[in-house]
Amino acid sequence: MNFSLIWPEVLIAALGFIILTVDLVLPRSQERRRNVVTGSIAAAGMLAILVFSIFYLRGRVGVLGADLYLADRFALAFKFMFLGAGIAVVLMSIEYVGSRIRHPGEYYALLVFSVLGAVLLAGAGDLLVAYISLELLSFSLYILVAMSRGDRRSAEASTKYILLGALSSALMLYGISMLYGPSGTTSFRGLAGFLFYNFSPTVAVGFALFVAGLGFKLSVVPFHLWAPDVYEGAPTPVTAHISVLSKAAAFALALRFFIEAGSPTHERWALALAVLAALTMAVGTLTALPQRNIKRLMAYSSIAQVGFVLMGIVANTPLATDAVLLHLAGYAFTNLAAFMAIIALEHRTGNEEIAGFAGLAARAPFAAMVLSAALFSLAGLPFFAGFVTKFYLFTATADAGYIWLVVVAVLGSLISLYYYIMVMKQMYMGTAADGKPLAVSRLTFATLLLLFAGIVAIGIYPAPFAEALESATAVFAPFAGR
Amino acid sequence: MLTTIVFLPIAAAILVLIAGRDARVARAIAVIAVIAELALTGILFASFDRQAAGFQFVERAPWIPAFDINYHLGVDGLNAPLVLLNGILGVAAVLVSWRITHRAREYFAWLLVLQSAVFGVFVSLDLILFFVFWELELIPMFLLISIWGTGRREYSAMKFLLYTLFGSAFMFAAIIVLYFSFPAGERTFDITALASRDLSALLIPTALVFGGFLVAFAVKLPLFPVHTWLPDAHTDAPTAVSVMLAGVLLKMGGYGLIRINAGLFPNEMARFALPIAVLAVIGVLYGAFIVMRQSDLKRMVAYSSVSHMGYVGLGLASLGASGAALTPVGLQGAALQLFTHGTITGLLFVAVGLIYERAHTRHIPDMGGLMGRVPLIGIGFMLAGLASLGLPSTSGFIAEILVFLGTFPVFGWITGAAAFGVVLAAGYILWAAQRTLFGPRPARWDHLRDASAVDVAAMAVLIVPILAVGLYPRLLTDVFSVGLVPIISRFG
Numbered sequence: 012m013n014f015s016l017i018w019p020e021v022l023i024a025a026l027g028f029i030i031l032t033v034d035l036v037l038p039r040s041q042e043r044r045r046n047v048v049t050g051s052i053a054a055a056g057m058l059a060i061l062v063f064s065i066f067y068l069r070g071r072v073g074v075l076g077a078d079l080y081l082a083d084r085f086a087l088a089f090k091f092m093f094l095g096a097g098i099a100v101v102l103m104s105i106e107y108v109g110s111r112i113r114h115p116g117e118y119y120a121l122l123v124f125s126v127l128g129a130v131l132l133a134g135a136g137d138l139l140v141a142y143i144s145l146e147l148l149s150f151s152l153y154i155l156v157a158m159s160r161g162d163r164r165s166a167e168a169s170t171k172y173i174l175l176g177a178l179s180s181a182l183m184l185y186g187i188s189m190l191y192g193p194s195g196t197t198s199f200r201g202l203a204g205f206l207f208y209n210f211s212p213t214v215a216v217g218f219a220l221f222v223a224g225l226g227f228k229l230s231v232v233p234f235h236l237w238a239p240d241v242y243e244g245a246p247t248p249v250t251a252h253i254s255v256l257s258k259a260a261a262f263a264l265a266l267r268f269f270i271e272a273g274s275p276t277h278e279r280w281a282l283a284l285a286v287l288a289a290l291t292m293a294v295g296t297l298t299a300l301p302q303r304n305i306k307r308l309m310a311y312s313s314i315a316q317v318g319f320v321l322m323g324i325v326a327n328t329p330l331a332t333d334a335v336l337l338h339l340a341g342y343a344f345t346n347l348a349a350f351m352a353i354i355a356l357e358h359r360t361g362n363e364e365i366a367g368f369a370g371l372a373a374r375a376p377f378a379a380m381v382l383s384a385a386l387f388s389l390a391g392l393p394f395f396a397g398f399v400t401k402f403y404l405f406t407a408t409a410d411a412g413y414i415w416l417v418v419v420a421v422l423g424s425l426i427s428l429y430y431y432i433m434v435m436k437q438m439y440m441g442t443a444a445d446g447k448p449l450a451v452s453r454l455t456f457a458t459l460l461l462l463f464a465g466i467v468a469i470g471i472y473p474a475p476f477a478e479a480l481e482s483a484t485a486v487f488a489p490f491a492g493r
Numbered sequence: 494m495l496t497t498i499v500f501l502p503i504a505a506a507i508l509v510l511i512a513g514r515d516a517r518v519a520r521a522i523a524v525i526a527v528i529a530e531l532a533l534t535g536i537l538f539a540s541f542d543r544q545a546a547g548f549q550f551v552e553r554a555p556w557i558p559a560f561d562i563n564y565h566l567g568v569d570g571l572n573a574p575l576v577l578l579n580g581i582l583g584v585a586a587v588l589v590s591w592r593i594t595h596r597a598r599e600y601f602a603w604l605l606v607l608q609s610a611v612f613g614v615f616v617s618l619d620l621i622l623f624f625v626f627w628e629l630e631l632i633p634m635f636l637l638i639s640i641w642g643t644g645r646r647e648y649s650a651m652k653f654l655l656y657t658l659f660g661s662a663f664m665f666a667a668i669i670v671l672y673f674s675f676p677a678g679e680r681t682f683d684i685t686a687l688a689s690r691d692l693s694a695l696l697i698p699t700a701l702v703f704g705g706f707l708v709a710f711a712v713k714l715p716l717f718p719v720h721t722w723l724p725d726a727h728t729d730a731p732t733a734v735s736v737m738l739a740g741v742l743l744k745m746g747g748y749g750l751i752r753i754n755a756g757l758f759p760n761e762m763a764r765f766a767l768p769i770a771v772l773a774v775i776g777v778l779y780g781a782f783i784v785m786r787q788s789d790l791k792r793m794v795a796y797s798s799v800s801h802m803g804y805v806g807l808g809l810a811s812l813g814a815s816g817a818a819l820t821p822v823g824l825q826g827a828a829l830q831l832f833t834h835g836t837i838t839g840l841l842f843v844a845v846g847l848i849y850e851r852a853h854t855r856h857i858p859d860m861g862g863l864m865g866r867v868p869l870i871g872i873g874f875m876l877a878g879l880a881s882l883g884l885p886s887t888s889g890f891i892a893e894i895l896v897f898l899g900t901f902p903v904f905g906w907i908t909g910a911a912a913f914g915v916v917l918a919a920g921y922i923l924w925a926a927q928r929t930l931f932g933p934r935p936a937r938w939d940h941l942r943d944a945s946a947v948d949v950a951a952m953a954v955l956i957v958p959i960l961a962v963g964l965y966p967r968l969l970t971d972v973f974s975v976g977l978v979p980i981i982s983r984f985g
Contacts, residue, residue, distance in 0.1 A: 330559065376599075387632070393625035399557065402621075406560055409673060417669075425662055432654070440639055440647055473557060 012075050016082040019064040019090060020130055026056040027123040034116020046108050046115035053119040054101040057126065061094040074136070078198035081136040081267075081486075088336065088483035089133035089263045092343055096255050097126040099347045102458045103354050104248040111358075112246060113160045122252065125151035129260035136271070138187045138197040138221070141264050142180075145228065148260055149176050152253060156245040168244025175227060175237040183224025189217025199271035203490070207275035218280070225268075228261040231321065232291040235314050242310035247357060250306055251350030254313045259339050262320055266335060269324050274490040277327050285325045289419045292318030296423040299430050305353055305365050308430060309346075312389055315427060316342060319420055323404050326411035332487060334403035336480040341396030341469045345388040348462035351455065352382035359449050365434055369441025375449040379438045381459045386431035388466050391424045396469035403477070494550050495566040498533050498576065499612045502526055502583070506605035509598060516597035520587075523601040527583040530608065531954075534580030541573045543971050546979060548618065548685065549573075556622070560672075562682055565618040570976025571751060571828060572615045574969050575744055578835045579615065581954055582740035583608045586733040588951035589843050592850070593641070593731075600641055603633040604733060611741045615748060620668045620682040624661070627709075630742065631657055634734070642729040649725040656722040660712035667705030670696050688756050688979075703761035706753050707769075713746030716769075716806050717776035720799045727795035732846025735791065739798050740839035747805045747831045751824070751980065755812055759983040766813020770904055773806030774911045781917035785924075790848065790855040793925060794841045797881065800914055801834050807904075807911055808896040812984050814903040819985040821977050823899020826892055828973045833880070833888035833962060840877035840955040844870055847948055848929070851941045857925060862934025869944040871930045873952040878922040880959050883915050888962035891970075 030049050037045045064087075072083050101122060108115050128148030135141035153176060157169030191197050193214055194205040206214065223234065230238040242250045273280060295315030302308040320342075323335035355378040356371050357363050372379040388395035391402075401424065409417045451459075469476055505526030513519030542549060548567030556564040568576060586604060593600050610633065613626030631654060639650035671687065672680050674695035681687065695702055712719045723743075727735050755762045780800030787793040808830060811823025847870045848863065849855050864871040880887035883894075893915060901908040944952070962969055 333559070373596075392632070393628045398625070402557075403559065406669070406672075409669065410677075421662070421666070425658065428658065436639075436647075439636060474555065477557070477559060 013073055014075070016071060016073050016075060017080070018067060019060055020127065022060045022063070023057070023123060023127045023130060026053070026060065027120045027127065029056070030116060030120040030123060034120070037116075042115070043109060046105065049116045049119045050101055050105040050108065053123055054098050057094050057098050057101070057123070061091065061098070064090060064094070076137075078136040078200050079140050080131075080134050082134055083486045084483045085263075085267070085486045086130075086134035088480060089259065090130050092259060092340060093126050093129045093133070093256055096252075096259070096343050096347060097122060099351070099458060099462065100248055100252045100256070102454060103251065103347075103351045105454065106452060107246065107248055107354055107358055111160050112158050114158065118155065118158055121151045121155050125155070125252070125256065129256050129263075132260045133263035133267075135264060136199055136267070138190065138199070138202075141268070142183060142187060145183075145261070145264065146180060148257060149180070149228070152249070152257060155249045155252070156241055158249070159244070159246045162244070164244035165246065166244075168241045171237055172241045179224045179227030179234070182220050182227070186217045186220030186222075186224060189213055189220065192217075199268055202272040203275050206272065210276055210279060215279075221268075222280075222284075225261060225265055226287070229258065229265065229317050229321075230314050231287050231317060232294040232314065235291070235294070238314060239307045239310040243304055243306045243363075247306065247350060247354045250309070251347060251354075254309065254350070255343050255346050258313065258317065259343060262335065262339060265324055266332060269327065270332065270487045270490055274327065281325050281327065284321060285413060285416055288318050288321035288325055289416055290318075291315070291321060292419055292423040296426050299427065302430070303365055304363050305357065305368070305434065306363055308365065308434070309349065309353070312427065312430075313346065315423055316389070318423070319401065319404055322408040322413065322416050322420060325416065326408045326413060328407060328411050329484060329487070331404070331407035331411060332484045333477065333481050334400070334407040336484060337469075337473065337477055338400040338404050340476060340480065341388070341400035341466070344462055344465035344469065345385045345396055348381050348459065348466055349385035349389070351459055351462060352378045352385065355451050355455050355459070356382070356449070365437055366441075368434060368437040370438070370443030370446070371449070372439045374443055374447065375451055377456065378449075378451055378459060381463045383435050383438070384463055384466055386434055388470065390428040390431045392428070394467065394470050396466045396473075399470055399473045403473075494533070494537060495552055495568065495616050498530065498537065499566070499609055499616060501530060501533070502605040502609040502612070506602040506609070509602045509605065513598040513601065516594050519598045519601045520591065520593075523587045523605060526605060527580075527587045527608070531580040531584050534577045537568065538573055538577040538972075541568065541570075541972065543570075543975055546975060551618075556619075560621075560682070561680065562621045563619050564622060565683060565685075566616045567618050567685075568616055570972045570974060571980075572748065572976070574828075574832050574972055575615045575741075575748055576612065578744065578832050579608060579611050579741045581958060582737060582835060582839050585740075585839055585843060585951045585954045586736045588947050588954070589736060589846055590731070590733040591945075591947045595641065600637070603637050604737070607633040607637070607737055611737075611745065614745045618684045620671070620684060620687075623684070624665060624668060627661060627664070627745070630745070634738070634742070637734045638726060638730045641731040641734070643731070644729045645725070646729040649722075649729040652722045653726040656712050656719065660709035660719075663705040664709035667702045670702050670705075684752065684756070692757060693760065699758065700761055700764070703754060703758045703765070706749065707765075710746040710749040710754065714743055714750065714802050714805060715746065715799060717772050717779060717799070717803070720776065720780075723799060724792055724795040727798070727842075728789060728792045732842060732849070735795075735842040735846065736839045739794075739842055740835040743798065743802055744831045744835055747802070747827065750805075750809055751828060751977075755809060755824070756980050759812070762809075763813045763815075763984060766810040767904075769806055770810035770813070770900070770907050773803040773810060774907050775803075776800065776806065777803035777911050777914040778917070781914050781921065784921045785917070788857050790845045790857055790925070790929065791842070792855075793857070793921070794838065794845055797841075797918065797921070798834070798838055800918065801830070801838070801881070803914070804893060804896045804911070805830050805834075807900055807908070811896075811900040811903050812981070815985055818902040819981070820899060821974065821981045822895055823903070824977050824981060825970060825973050826895030826897075826899050828977060829888075829895060829962075829966070829969060830892040832969060833892045833959070836955045836958045837877050837880045837887075837889055840873060840952060840959065841881060843948075843951050843955065844874035844877060847944055848874075852938065857928050859935070860929040860938070861932045862930070863938060863941065864930040865934060866938055866941040867943045869949055869952075873944075873956070874930065875926060876956055876959065878926055880963070882918040882922045886960070886963045888959050888966070891963060891966040
């Protein structure tokens, strides 16, 4: 096996252990310093690995084992996305962790391990590798969710997350065993041919159970019920992390599974998945309407976004796959910007209610502007990433013949504009009880600016992004029916 | 050239945000930007070749190659005057905002973004690009009305937003259907390419696609019965925004009707000409009657807009004619009305805004004899009013007479009914002038100060085109003809 292909993964794992060790060495009493040091190591380490991967992995692609682990351009694209998102999450954590999380070293180490889980997931070409990577990601998140100091909601959210997560893992594992039993293989590519000739009821149930387990991780309706509580209870940077990184990682797995293993049997699962997508969009959008807590609102909004992305998987054309990747990239920038701004505002006011955002535009104009841009982008308004990426996604889905699904999506987008505007209305038209300006640290400002630039860049000129991602999805060219 | 025109205001807006902590700096940047825009649009208009058909100053670059979406800009005889109009109104809008101090930095930035968006709508030749700019305009408008407006400003801003979004959802659906109606490889969003295609067999009946666009543009124009957002938005908007709203935003609707509804769907346009004409005439008369009983000066002007934009719909409907009755006159009138109404109503709103700024009321019965105290504003108001009622030698006369001449052979009595709107206009304008400017003056108005030099400049920018076009209409009609001939050649 050519282990030189997984140097970045090895380095990420090493980074996690380095952080744990440094945290042990630093004296317990200096909590502030431990936070800054371990946080900086996490951010700088991931940045270094990102830069290293860009140079090291150029032209280096290959497979480890018999389809066990695929170090291809698709995995590479996600690797960059996860490392970038991980850096952003660390940056938005540093201020937050200082006052609201007790164990900075463990916090950053777990963040790094979850990034590792996500990276491995994007390369998984085998059901078991996928399962193990997913568990690495999930276990890191279970603990991260519980880390909020002195907030009972955090512990409650974590408990809920663990219970439902364990259930979904069990479902997934059961599904895997039912697929493995008759087929004798766990590799996606091996399954593809088997599924095509032997789609027996047992296999169908196994397939459905695996998808259900995946649905939990993605918060697809009706497996979404954990999401709002976990989003609300988790420390806000962890919420951002879950909403971007774990979603994108699960989608990386879903894309690869449905394309590599599912393409030949596309017509057998497409309709069921389309119904799930429509339900997810509808339920996410409609239940977001009455929300008063910004984090719950973001939870439902991200459920709706999952529905959009599922459309691209249902369509299963090269164009749709490109669209999914582009949408995930745009969504990563958008949601990270939104959460960064939410943290900047919420952390200082200590208020997560949307009503508490009243008058923030006057107090922190830049953060309010970035949050507005991010919300407009989520709604899919032109000039922001969301418009272009949704346009790709909707057009590709319509192109594949699922016009009705696109109609649901367009209606959902229109309705979603309402609740996004309600947040903006509070910020710009509400009056704050306390009119003092909120100071935004330079680090926050710079990160916000970078994320904002990403949203606008994809929104105005997506061609370079789209081309880069096209080369990533080109790995799926050989699969049947495409 | 066009790219500069479209994006210069946005660039200036960013500069305002960065450097405009001081309100005077923000204002200075805004003034320089809009004057530069006026100069650029003036140069564009002057160097526009009035003999050449087709698009000029074309710029084209791939934007989203996966769907053949291009950054495609160009002007022909139809939109060149509207670009100039936007240049003119931008100057008036900034000058009339001279004394804004509340969050001035954001105010001028949004005003400039608004101007950019409108430019973008006028010059885009790709449907997606067009749609992007169409939506972009919503954000500044919504914020400008809801933050710097008066009265029930949040309600009005939201109403404006919902109406426009409602309309643009239909437009977007229509755009997508147009795209998918062709086999892969022939799909396009290009307006010029679509204009030469046969659009009779689409995925859904062509009439529905036509209707999708019609709804979006009718809301914007506004055409009866989807006009109800306009009086609220106008009344509660700050003066400069009313100027931009009446001056150019409504024109986006008229422009869309001519460019897309008439330009792409001649058969449907001819089929639905009569219903459009009827709605337009109802708008003309209904608007005029409502004006009569308004006591709020700004609301009055707002409803007069509903009435006057009805003429645009009527002129457009003249395309339903066949045989000898099919002439470009009515459509020319409609296009010219877009320009003239922009300047005239812009001026009315400037004058009303200046009065309100001084008197802090718009309640007509409270006023009287203001001419003696604020003669300059009074002159501006009277000029705009006379042009609005269609006095010969002003541009309003030319546009309306063209509409009537063009549509009378087609619709007969419907045009006759619409012409009654002119009589009503004379009535309400003169009556309002009499109640506000003339007659006995209550003592409380004795201390009003007349227009400052800046205010006069704001009015002069608008008066010049009103008189110039009124006295020498070929200045515009020649240009419009060049643009309208290709459209009308597909009818009949």
